Amino acid sequence: MRLKFYGFLLLALGLTTQTVSAIPKLPVPLKNLEIAGQVLQDGKPVANAMVNAYFYNCDNALQTSTTSNANGYYRLIIPSYPRVIYASCPEPCSPQPMPPEAVLELKKLKLAIPPNGINGYYSVPIFLSTHSLTNPTTTLCQQALKGGLETPLKNRFNLKLDGVPATASIPSTQAPIPPKPPVKPSEQQKCQAQGGQWEFISRGVKGCNLSYKDAGRTCTDGKQCSSGVCLAKERNPRASEGQCAASTFAIINGCLGEIKRGHWHSRACP
Incomplete structure (x- = not known):
């Protein structure tokens, strides 16, 4: 009995070590x-x-x-x-179900977006x-x-200013001064203008978290939802109905599955 007990104990410790070492902590x-x-x-x-x-x-x-x-x-x-930082998103990352706000944020961080998704550390x-x-x-x-x-x-x-004039050029008083181009709003300002919240939408990644009015409504396909995504209520391959996604965060992190044309489809957890 003692040998069996110690054997199960060593097996449990081994599984725990594998789980912890699967995603090492950030340095x-x-x-x-x-x-x-x-x-x-x-x-x-x-x-x-x-x-x-x-x-x-x-x-x-x-x-x-x-x-x-x-x-x-x-x-x-x-x-x-x-x-380094840790960035992740559900597979596949392109073109769906990753929302465009998250793609823009990852591009802003200059992270390559491979077709099979992102899940790793980046300098x-x-x-x-x-x-x-x-x-x-x-x-x-x-x-x-x-x-x-x-x-x-x-x-x-060493920083080099080669080719840059030592002093700013003074425009001629006779030449008209061109108007300043309009200031382009940042992604965060665009998000807030749409009523979204600029916050973490996945581990280590900030983006626009939009909320949808039809959240929780019964659906059988994403075309019936304003978010374009019908999330499954449970991980059940026989499920034919789901509910409309409540937010961008729910779309990225929902891993119970997705309902498309009345059929359940699996989704990878971020």
């Missing part, structure tokens, strides 16, 4: 990541140049900034750098933008680090 972020270098223009140092750091691209939130010294040298310290690249204080109208954005688990704590990267 601890690097503290005080350093990027240092020199701002150059045609091989000459540029003093008092503004240097900003961003994750993924220069349109995202500013992480930290500094100004180059008299010899063009700068030094940036990012307090916390995640190195967090770091971009630096710079411009001379004497010519703030022209800003250059350059990728400084590819990111990933092998990112060192201290890094060096």
